[in-house]
Amino acid sequence: DIQLTQSPSSLSASVGDRVTITCRASQNINRFLSWFQQKPGKAPKLLIYASSNFQGGVPSRFTGSGSGTEFTLTINGLQPEDFATYYCQQSFITPWTFGQGTRVEIQ
Amino acid sequence: QVQLQESGPGLVRPSGTLSLTCSVSGGSVSSGSFYWSWVRQSPREGLEWIGYFYSTEDTRYNGDTKYNPSLKGRVTISADTPKNQFSLKLNSVTAADTAFYYCVRVQERYRYGYVFDHWGQGTLVTVSS
Numbered sequence: 001d002i003q004l005t006q007s008p009s010s011l012s013a014s015v016g017d018r019v020t021i022t023c024r025a026s027q028n029i030n031r032f033l034s035w036f037q038q039k040p041g042k043a044p045k046l047l048i049y050a051s052s053n054f055q056g057g058v059p060s061r062f063t064g065s066g067s068g069t070e071f072t073l074t075i076n077g078l079q080p081e082d083f084a085t086y087y088c089q090q091s092f093i094t095p096w097t098f099g100q101g102t103r104v105e106i107q
Numbered sequence: 108q109v110q111l112q113e114s115g116p117g118l119v120r121p122s123g124t125l126s127l128t129c130s131v132s133g134g135s136v137s138s139g140s141f142y143w144s145w146v147r148q149s150p151r152e153g154l155e156w157i158g159y160f161y162s163t164e165d166t167r168y169n170g171d172t173k174y175n176p177s178l179k180g181r182v183t184i185s186a187d188t189p190k191n192q193f194s195l196k197l198n199s200v201t202a203a204d205t206a207f208y209y210c211v212r213v214q215e216r217y218r219y220g221y222v223f224d225h226w227g228q229g230t231l232v233t234v235s236s
Contacts (some may be wrong), residue, residue, distance in 0.1 A: 001177075032220035043209055043226035044154070050219035087154060091213075091221035095175040098154035 002026050004088050004099035012107040019075040021102045023088035028068050032092040035064055035073045038101075039084045047086075048073065078104075109133040111210045111227035119204075119234050125197040129210030129227060136186045136193050139163040142213040142221065143193045145184060148229075149206035159213060160184045160193050200234045207231050 003026040013019050023033065031051040036044035046055045048064035051071060061076045075082055083106055088099040115127035129143070136143055145157040158174035174182050178197070186193040197204060212225040 034222060036223070043229050044223075045226070046222065046224050049216070049222040049224075053219060055222075055224065089154070089223065091223075094156075094173055095177065096156040096221065098156070100153050 001095055002029060002090050002093065002097050004090060004097055006086075006088060006099035006102045008102060009100065010103040010105060012105045013078050014107045015078055015080055017078045019078055019082075019104060021073045021086055021088075021104075023066075023071045023073070023099050025069045025071075025090060029090045029092035031067045032090055033064075033066070033071050034089045034091065035062075036087045036089065037082075037084045038087065044087060075104075109212055109225045111212060111225060113208060113210050113227045113230040115230065115232070117231055117233060119200055119232060120236055121201055121234055123198075123200055123234075125195070125200050125204060125208075125232055125234070127195045127208055127210075127230065127232070129193050129195075131191050131193070131212075134212065135164075135188075136160075136191055137162045137164050137188045140215050142215065143184075143186065144211045144213045144223070145195045146209045146211050146223075146226075147206040148209070149203075151203070152206070155206075157195065157197075157208075158182055158184050160186050162186060162188070202234050205232065205234045 005024045035048040038044040052064045063074045085101045085103045110132045112130045119125045142159040144159040162170035183196045207229045209229045210227040
């Protein structure tokens with residue numbers, strides 16, 4: 001199975017900050033990586049697919065990049081509603097797998 | 108707008124069978140390009156893809172399934188196309204199968220891969236005697 005390792009596991013930030021989360025894959029997954037946001041008690045919500053493509057309705061402050069084994073999710077200008085847990089997920093090959101999550105907390 | 112809704116028992120006895128149904132509105136489980144999936148989430152294992160059912164509107168095609176090998180053959184996913192539902196059965200459950208279970212529409216997007224674009228709200232299933 002392809003392992004996805006996110007870093008950091010958690011971070012504290014303030015409104016307006018720029019935040020970067022990294023996801024590393026255990027093997028080359030081309031650009032077949034998605035990012036999700038999950039708030040307590042809710043299902044994960046798709047933000048970005050294929051490394052850098054926005055899902056409809058997602059604010060432009062969320063950007064994704066990367067290919068191969070290293071990917072990043074950047075939030076430019078953190079907003080109060082962005083405090084949540086973020087997950088990466090690969091769809092290069094089954095079993096499709098997820099990272100362990102990065103919790104973004106209010107500083 | 109596609110919506111998915113899970114239903115089923117919230118408590119299952121150890122060694123029993125976990126059975127959940129996902130009702131789909133705003134789309135058809137027999138449409139091509141969609142892989143109707145189950146994902147679970149627990150504090151210990153995080154998010155785990157369980158498997159999918161895929162079908163098309165061609166009545167000669169019986170559909171296809173694919174499962175996560177980690178579940179060691181305990182899982183079956185099937186669809187009831189007249190009811191526009193798909194189901195999950197997981198047998199020989201243990202406490203390790205306690206989790207939130209989500210039904211998910213996965214869309215195959217040309218050149219972009221498989222995208223988990225619509226999720227149900229999730230349902231908690233506890234395995235306990």
